[in-house]
Amino acid sequence: MDPEAAKPDGDGDPVGRVLGTSDATPLQFWVAVAPGAYLQLDDVVVTHRELPDGSTVNIAGVVTAVRARHEGAAFDSDVFAIADGTLPAQIQEAAEITTTRVTPEVYVPPRPGAVVHRARDKARAQALYFDRMDRQVPIGFGRDGEPLFLNADFIDGQRGAHVSISGISGVATKTSFATFLMYSMLRSGVLGGAGESANTKALIFNVKGEDLLFLDHPNAKLDDATRASYARLGLPAGPFPDVRVYAPPRAGANDATPDVSSRLAGVDPFYWTLAEFCDKGLLPYVFADADDERQQYTMVVHSVTAHLKKVAAPAEGAITLEGVRIASYEHLVDHLVEQLGDESTRFAWTGTAVGLGTVNAFARRLINSKRDLSRLIRGDLAQRRPHSINTAESAQLTVVDLHNLPDRAQRFVVGVTLKTEFENKEKSGTAKPLLFVVLDELNKYAPREGASPIKDVLLDIAERGRSLGVVLIGCQQTASEVERRIVTNAAIKVVGRLDPSEASRTEYGFLPPAQRQRALIAKPGTMFLSQPDIPVPLCIEFPFPGWATRPGEAGEPPVSALRSIVQAKDPFAVVGAAVGGLSDDDIPF
Template sequence: MSVQVGRVVLSRDKPASADSFWCTIENQSYIPEVGSYLVCEASFSGQACRLLCVIEDVEYSADVTSAAVYYGAMMPPSPPPTSPVTIKMAKVRVVASEMEVYTPPEAGSLMRTLNQGDAELLARTIPQRNRILIGFARGSFIPVYMHSEYLLGEQAAHANISGKTGLATKTSYALFLAYNILAWAKANDENVKVVMLNVKGGDLMRLHKSSEKWENIFNNVGKWSKMAGISSNDVKGLLEGWKAALDKIDPCEFNRNVKYFTYQGDSFDPFNDKYTNVVYFSYGLADITTEELIAALYRPDEEIQERQINAIYTYMSEAGELRGQLSFDLLIEDLKKYSTYTPDKMSQQVKAKLFVKLIDWHYLTMGALFRRVTGFLARSTKIVKRDRPNGNPIKFDSLDTNKINVIQIYGLSDQEQRLVVNALLREIREKLEGSKERVKVVVFVDELNKYAPKRYSPIKEQLLEIASRGRYIGLSLVGAQQFASDIDSEIYGNTSLKVVGQSDDSEVSSEIYRFLGELRKRATRLRKGQLIIHHPMLFAPIIVEFPPPPHVISLVA
């Protein structure tokens, strides 16, 4: 049930535009909060039109010219002789309109709170078949949808989530998106592979521990809410709204058949819980490209070592042909010999042609390259197979369709992580480019700033390719990081769904957050489970809420 709040006002100091205007707050029981929703009952050419608005600013003033009126006989505790009239006003921004009319409402138009009858305003232009749930309107449990073509299709693609570590709930929201994408795929007979990289402890390695019954999760909300410091009624309302929005699809079902890809020795190995849908991956030198080797050897913040990189390209192209398949041990053996710069000490296995190619580089270059590869192998003992060409790399066909595939990279060195991420993205991209099947792939990459910083990064070129052209082959990137200002502007600019959790004031003041408008200040005070989102079908950013993941609630028991 909605409540009348006030009316639209228009004056010289409070002008109205098609995008934003001011309204009075006449209902004394209503507390106007920045980020809350209001509906304007406007009329254009005699035709009623609802405008969905979000409060951007609240202003209280009084009909007095000086604060001295509050001081009776110069004594602060004394009440003023006459109580000043408080004027409450709110500045609102239009988020959605019932009609395709770009003009401000008339002065005096009624303003009221949101109700369930206004739910269609947020999804009016999205056909039922294309609706993917992305959250619930703050304080109303009304579902907010995004058009599938803008998240997974050719119109646009990709999502980005930023905010403080531990407070912005970036991984939880990415998981919420994953469930809803899979629910959309099931309801519409689509094929989607969801791939999520686990970079923080056991964040995503415990999905299989979720209760299989929705009732058990719902009954455990009280314990979780007490621990999290969030109202249990709010959480229950969000869970009920989630279940209703997905209709006959149970979100818990997507945790029953999660597929894990991890490495031998992982302390979070689900197989320790007798969960069997686990694959162990590893990589030999023949499993990766030259670019992936370079990405593993060099940090993004390092100065580019062109001579070493050129030597690697020459070796990998020539030695592969002359020796057949290569291994890391053979690479080390050859580099050690090349660094001596003495042809008569070369192994008979290494043809003179290759040595002549590499002799163009100074032996100090080869020595430095030898030390770099040796250091990489010393820190890459968990997934690298040194003594044979091939390991057991993650293949596209091994990724389950219409299920969540979790890739464990936590516990690996930074170099190993770069190798896995680069090789995985290349494998997915190449298979999609050559595939005739109708399958979409969504890849969640946390700590995106490590792979796509503003500066040079060996992996960034591939991420740029995915960001700009991935949508044409059905590949969508969901990136997350603490600071969006740290990642490449082209990758962020190609994102159709921008999501911001609780962030520092110094961060949201960056130019990259300009799209937040007046909600920049609100971003510093978001709680867990609250996010500001913006996508092409909304006129302005809005605040949404989402429920905690089912497995998180289950694990509290």
Template structure:
């Protein structure tokens, strides 16, 4: 017990159990919630010693001898006998060795620091420790990276109230620790250079400045990063930004929809008609809310395959296709049809498709109830065909500008690929998320777990809702259940876990909660009753971490970022950037 500070003794006036016990605090002991403690005692048979490690979850005080409220004054002024007693309630985290024994009443209790703290948090059992935050005392808290990278578990689920819980900020902090620190790169190993993350920007243009210094970053925050082993925190070094084209106007003009960065600093994304058809992206134009009883889903499958069977690349015009009368494949299975790319053909060979609206014109003719082609309609009832076309026509102003020639789909070339979807209609957001996530998932099939692919997405309840069905929901369920074995790891954020498909919030090995809505806190059963109540009052920057090795959730904090997480904090002007960069260099030297 050398070098450990005594704080009190196990309370003998109440039961001390194997899961919880109380500590009577010494008069000079300063103990607060979330402090770690250790209590050691000899085994009854004298064969050795057992240590109980725990975390303070509640603290109470009482004046022994005071029966009525007025007695308090008399005890304090000495006219009535009594004594002030402070007690801390402790949740047991670990016993070493692992023996299910209750601590002895009256046993000394000490603050767990140094090696005792390491054991209390199971850091000695972690194969690949990664700093994921700071505790109440400012010391680093670690999680085992094997529960994040798919070796023993995978995925991270982050929940909390929008705008207050700092879900996106914490997700970015984790990515920064993985990609931008020497400890993170060491954990990634030989595949570090090829490990990549796909980040969706869903609010304003906030995440389009991650490569810029945060002008509000100061020395106090630098000291907190130093506690995590990061002496010189910097913005994200390898990041590309992709923004949607501006909707409306001339179909041949492609202009980025962005205000806070120059057009030459971003890439304009979208899908050419050829990419749209060969990747089968028509399926992401329909959601689980579409009426399945009308067989719209069946028509979509037939049309998707027919487009692939009849589409040839258009000669001398990249991305455009020509729909020819004769199918180039006899198969009716989409996967077989797109297994090979058909030869290019001239415009005179059929109907040329250069945009979404060309595609609508084609389908209007092919699905006409009176003069259409039954091979395209699947002999479906006219009402169903009209319902199918109505949905596609309604999508024109919502996502039509994303399907055109002259654009390229985002490719993960750098550590971080940020795709901006904040300005898109909700239907277009679902389309973009489905198209990109399915591509990442499909490319990892059969290639091995490494190099890893991380996907960071907020508002997960919009894409994988608890109820209903649909290709996008099933995609995320598939990733949750099989992704870790393929090396596709989801860092998903949502306001309420109860609104997200159950496997998507159940499968993640690491669960994190920020500030919670009081009406929904009861849904987070992995939190202790005390933390469920406290989580309704958390300030931004405070989270609760639950990980497999530690049997109880731990409150943590994470430092202010050195990278800009919104437009106003970014060092944007030349003088602003120079001054901020100079301050970073001076502080790091």
């Protein structure tokens, strides 16, 4: 290769020439790598072709395969003779290039022998369409160590919305990447002015341990190298500045003490009163398994829900049903079972003639819910402080802890919370401010088969959320088991480490064959991200979190964060406030 080959402005060093022994097409071609140079997967390159009219076409692409072979060898055993020096041969490397951008859009193939350059700076930005992204969201670094970006238009609803993140549990770092993406969206300034960014809300459901309860604490393991990485991405290295944590009351407790063990300050309990349960029609979310909607007893569910809304009357935290005072969820269940078991009252509750077997099926499932939901649906707690999850009146980032709840209770909380938030956005009639919802284990809440109230809400968010400013960031082990309409409505698709059988499914058709194979061995922190702007998914590595991801990493929270807690005049949250450096003078009550 001619070392003096012309290098147009913006191009990096020459790395090879377009191969002449393999077909070159406008969308794919091979490059013979020059001696002393190399190309690795995901490198960005650019070459040029001059047309008869004197104009130049720039053809940029990404390396999607690399090979090396002996030229001059005829048999497999020749490798030994070549190594011994008794058979002349030459090692030649070649790289497959998948075209990402052609400017101007004249789709001609590059000529064999054309010089290929490693794309740098302006040429790299053009090859990956970064120059056309008015609002760039930093998402990590490429294999070349340079920053990569996501077009915010495809996540906040302007041109698309929703994110689907797939990968093996515990290895693919799905939740870690979703949290980093949320941090980047909120802290990069792409959402507009300071007011708009501050008004944007995020809702995260914590389902694994207490790892997400310390997002407002700096990571004690943060080092200078990581801080420098964040600086290169244009982000501050630190915790989320405005976080509110909710947790369910402890099981069997007569008060609303949050059921958490590692975080002592700044945790609010959440629950629903019996009056809210009846008035808001929450009974269907007690039966939130995807298979339940296919059963006949769901007719009874909807009839009982309507009748409860009609006859239940609030009574100092409890309710009265036709003169009977109900003060607990267990009592409510027993009363409903009694009413449905009595022939004289059954019709009033069901609204139609229903077989005893159907009623019994409903009653059995309702009775089984007492153990799981009794601490969440209360009639015995005086409402001395807010107990509802409402992101509009909460911090910028709201974390709802579910990890201590059984499966039925988790489904109830997720379903009711999403229903309430979506209805609030519908009532507001505007897409601003945005609400981001991060939900793990999406395949559990919106499986491909069956129907449930939660699945209906998630489908509504996937199909109409963009226009209402509700953005779903869904994480799942297997995208093939998630409702197809939810996955296909996600403008951004992200994949971490995949199981071999899962990687072969059609849901990952956006990955080139080489990236599908790489996804089988991807290390934690490596993700493949597909966005509409770029025809080839990007391999990214995102930096170590600046916030604590587990109790052992939690440094002291900022004094300003703790001061916001005490200003809310919440005596339960003040416990442990001195850890953040607050004095008695800072506590106004």
